[in-house]
Amino acid sequence: MEPGPLNGLDQVQEAELEQARQMRPAPERDVAPGPAPDAPGAEAPRRDAGARAAMSRQDVYAQPMRDGKPVPTGALTRFSTWLKYTLASELQRREWGLDEQLAHAPAMSRPNTVAVISPKGGVGKTTISFVLGNLLAEQLRLRVIALDANPDFGTLASLARDDHRSSRSLADLLADSSQIDSPAELHPYVARLPTGLHLLSAPAHAEVMAQMTPGLYGRLLDFLERFYEVVILDLGTGITDPLAQFAVDRADQTVVITTPEWVTAAGVLGALRYLQLERGTLVLNQAPTGRHAGNRDVIEANFRRHAVETSATIPYDDRLRVMLDTGTYALSALKLRTRVPVKELGATIAYNFV
Numbered sequence: 001m002e003p004g005p006l007n008g009l010d011q012v013q014e015a016e017l018e019q020a021r022q023m024r025p026a027p028e029r030d031v032a033p034g035p036a037p038d039a040p041g042a043e044a045p046r047r048d049a050g051a052r053a054a055m056s057r058q059d060v061y062a063q064p065m066r067d068g069k070p071v072p073t074g075a076l077t078r079f080s081t082w083l084k085y086t087l088a089s090e091l092q093r094r095e096w097g098l099d100e101q102l103a104h105a106p107a108m109s110r111p112n113t114v115a116v117i118s119p120k121g122g123v124g125k126t127t128i129s130f131v132l133g134n135l136l137a138e139q140l141r142l143r144v145i146a147l148d149a150n151p152d153f154g155t156l157a158s159l160a161r162d163d164h165r166s167s168r169s170l171a172d173l174l175a176d177s178s179q180i181d182s183p184a185e186l187h188p189y190v191a192r193l194p195t196g197l198h199l200l201s202a203p204a205h206a207e208v209m210a211q212m213t214p215g216l217y218g219r220l221l222d223f224l225e226r227f228y229e230v231v232i233l234d235l236g237t238g239i240t241d242p243l244a245q246f247a248v249d250r251a252d253q254t255v256v257i258t259t260p261e262w263v264t265a266a267g268v269l270g271a272l273r274y275l276q277l278e279r280g281t282l283v284l285n286q287a288p289t290g291r292h293a294g295n296r297d298v299i300e301a302n303f304r305r306h307a308v309e310t311s312a313t314i315p316y317d318d319r320l321r322v323m324l325d326t327g328t329y330a331l332s333a334l335k336l337r338t339r340v341p342v343k344e345l346g347a348t349i350a351y352n353f354v
């Protein structure tokens with residue numbers, strides 16, 4: 001049998017295709033192997049697109065397929081799809097729209113770094129780094145690592161299940177980096193989550209952490225970008241620290257976290273003047289759902305004046321808190337009202353990748 005795209009077809013299909021091939025112009029050499037153009041009897045290569053696409057999958061499978069079966073297109077199917085959509089809640093439709101958006105996120109041209117910052121403690125920097133990393137790894141199938149760049153005993157790696165955690169830290173990885181050439185050699189240093197997200201912990205000892213200068217972080221990021229498409233930096237509260245300044249300068253995108261209370265949001269807003277943010281993404285996290293929640297539009301408008309656009313308002317969700325604390329986080333198990341803003345954030349970040 002002739003080598004090329006016909007392998008795997010049955011004899012009837014092959015015979016039909018052979019007939020069709022004889023009626024078509026010869027394909028270009030980079031499409032399928034054939035006689036040299038200057039060989040006796042060889043046809044001159046054509047440059048039109050039709051000649052290139054010798055046989056598309058759609059030629060063979062005229063109907064759209066799903067799960068190995070033709071996608072049903074009958075009137076009954078169309079009606080039940082319409083009914084499902086019409087009866088669905090606004091939030092559910094929003095989620096379907098986001099899934100679609102995420103499925104068509106543009107390809108990135110190089111590894112991207114995302115810094116997650118806030119001058120306030122406990123607002124959710126680690127939580128957002130974690131849920132964002134999981135989403136990008138799971139739904140966009142990107143190679144993502146989130147690293148704990150909190151100089152004060154960060155908690156990021158503790159969010160992994162106990163049996164997934166690594167006892168090694170980013171300082172160990174940096175020290176051994178010259179001996180690591182393949183992704184598999186990274187495994188002992190990172191927690192590998194079922195979503196595909198990897199977590200890299202901060203050193204357990206304060207004196208080791210204190211030695212991590214921005215220059216060393218720069219070397220670590222250069223190294224990680226050889227293996228990952230997205231690096232997420234979960235920072236501490238020190239926004240004027242050289243490390244935070246370095247992270248924001250180095251990052252392609254910065255996510256600013258606040259809660260929607262005036263006390264916290266005003267403090268975060270005030271701290272932004274110490275950062276040279278060209279553009280940032282705001283997350284209002286742990287948003288209460290009560291009646292006296294304050295006017296979030298005013299908060300959002302004030303951040304917008306500092307080039308920080310609101311991407312998502314994530315509610316206070318006790319199930320999320322418990323999932324994180326027990327190492328059992330799963331996006332699909334979150335309530336819709338939390339899942340949707342998490343996807344909104346993911347879509348914003350994905351569409352801003354360079």
Ligand SMILES: Nc1ncnc2c1ncn2[C@@H]1O[C@H](COP(=O)(O)OP(=O)(O)OP(=O)(O)O)[C@@H](O)[C@H]1O
Pocket residue numbers: 118120121122123124125126127128150154155235236237285286287314315316317318320321322324325
């Ligand atoms: N949307 C939310 N709903 C419920 N609990 C949340 C939510 N976001 C964060 N939390 C909880 O709030 C606590 C603090 O969150 P997290 O550790 O992410 O904050 P942080 O900003 O990283 O804190 P630190 O400044 O100490 O690094 C955690 O217990 C976390 O589970």
Ligand SMILES: [Mg+2]
Pocket residue numbers: 125126127150154155156234235
């Ligand atoms: Mg944290």
